[in-house]
Amino acid sequence: MVRTPARALTAPLAAVVLFAAACAGNDSSAPAPAPVFAGGEIQLVDAPASSVGLTGDGRADDTASAATTKPADTAAPVDLAATTGSPASAAPAADAPAPLKWVQLSTNKASIGETVTDVTGFTLYRFASDSAEPPTSKCAGECARSWPPVLIQAGGRVFVDGMKTDDIGAIRRPDGGVQVTIGGWPAYRFAGDTVPGDLNGQGADNAWFAFAPDGKAIESLIATADLKAAKPDRTTTLAARKGEDGPIVVDDDGATIYRFGEDDTDPPASSCTGVCAALWQPVVAENGGKVKLEGIDEDRVWWLRRKDGTRQVTLDGSPLYRNVADKSTDTIIASAAAQGWTPAR
Known part of the structure; x- marks a missing residue:
């Protein structure tokens, strides 16, 4: 060596400092991307969270540029009528994940194909027992402890990086939480994934599969991948x-x-x-x-x-x-x- x-x-x-600024592609003169309101429940932004100065994993929202960005009013709202229950029909579990202030959905080239991840790189999954028409979640209680739903605060921003905003929406869960959907399917993480890019939940119970960017299920098995x-x-x-x-x-x-x-x-x-x-x-x-x-x-x-x-x-x-x-x-x-x-x- x-x-x-x-x-x-x-x-x-x-x-x-000069090189870092160039690599980030930050241009203070360029306008920030405008989010789109989705039925008052989420705002869709066709850009990475970093484009408006947000850092971290969605738990914090301390950038003035992101907080003051005004949404456009041109997108059709997400239909929240088709949910698993009314907001007051159930109370969230004591150990339920706290809803994030913002969420980023990104694409990732994994061993089974192009998957969808959150901003920290963890794979997002869909559940075969759920429904996309109408969007409905049937994972609650112990299921939601193993498969935490992707929850966001009402009115929060969903940054869409490398996907179509038309495929992104939200539903109200029985406990009142707002869950992000992809292609109409509720999105979840797997508690057994410990590092970004893990696919430990792929094919679990023959019901859990990673999302493709268009919301479809990727049914490939990791063992067959090169x-x-x-x-x-x-x-x-x-x-x-x-x-x-x-x-x-x-x-x-x-x-x-x-x-x-x-x-x-x-x-x-x-x-x-x-x-x-x-x-x-x-x-x-x-x-x-x-x-x-x-x-x-x-x-x-x-x-x-x-x-x-x-x-x-x-x-x-x-x-x-x-x-x-x-x-x-x-x-x-x-x-x-x-x-x-x-x-x-």
């Missing part, structure tokens, strides 16, 4: 940020960077192969192996040469990765620790 001095990976800090390693996360910058759950290291896009507990640090070596390599992108330095640093001591940064010839950045000897499906910013996926993944700090 070839090692280079840490100083060879660094560049002037001033360039960091797993391919994810493309590297090519970044020019590593920056220290204060995330919702503590200090973190992020790439050009603001995505949290992780370490893998099974990797070696002396000398640095990656143990992420097979399924792991399909879900986690190695962080690779651009520009001839140089990476700009913001708020990080250059003595902590090194690199290792991978078999494909690219240089994977290391921090304190640990190879760095980004989750391929995670499209959030400044957010730590705490559940990933169960599989040995911890945020780089």
Whole structure:
């Protein structure tokens, strides 16, 4: 393995800010995308949440631009008449997930095809016992504990990234909660998925299947798929940020960077192969192996040469990765620790 001095990976800090702004594509002169009211229950926005300055996973909504954006009045409202019951017909369970202030629906290239994920990259599923005509959820009680519905606060924004807004809607559940629908089908996460991109719920009970972007069920089995390693996360910058759950290291896009507990640090070596390599992108330095640093001591940064010839950045000897499906910013996926993944700090 070839090692280079840490100083060879660094560049002037001033360039960091300029490059990060260029990569984000933020143009302060460009108008923010206008959301569309959906029956007063949700607002549909045909753009990523980051386009209006939102970060995190939907629990917080602290950006002035997003809070003050006025919705357009041109879209047909979502029909909430066909629900599983009236808003007052049942009380939510004590351990039910809190409705999010905003939701992002994104597409992800997974081993079974193109799936739908939330902003943190977790796969969204549909239930065969539900109905799309009319949209109805039959998953409640213990079912909803294993399969948490995608809930949003009334009037909240649903950011649609890579899908058609016409396919997105909402229903009122028996407990009064507002649940997001895709192609008329209520959307859920699976409690057994621990890291973004997991597909542990696929085919469960022959009733739960991942969403395709048009709302159809993907019925392929993971075992029949040809797993391919994810493309590297090519970044020019590593920056220290204060995330919702503590200090973190992020790439050009603001995505949290992780370490893998099974990797070696002396000398640095990656143990992420097979399924792991399909879900986690190695962080690779651009520009001839140089990476700009913001708020990080250059003595902590090194690199290792991978078999494909690219240089994977290391921090304190640990190879760095980004989750391929995670499209959030400044957010730590705490559940990933169960599989040995911890945020780089």
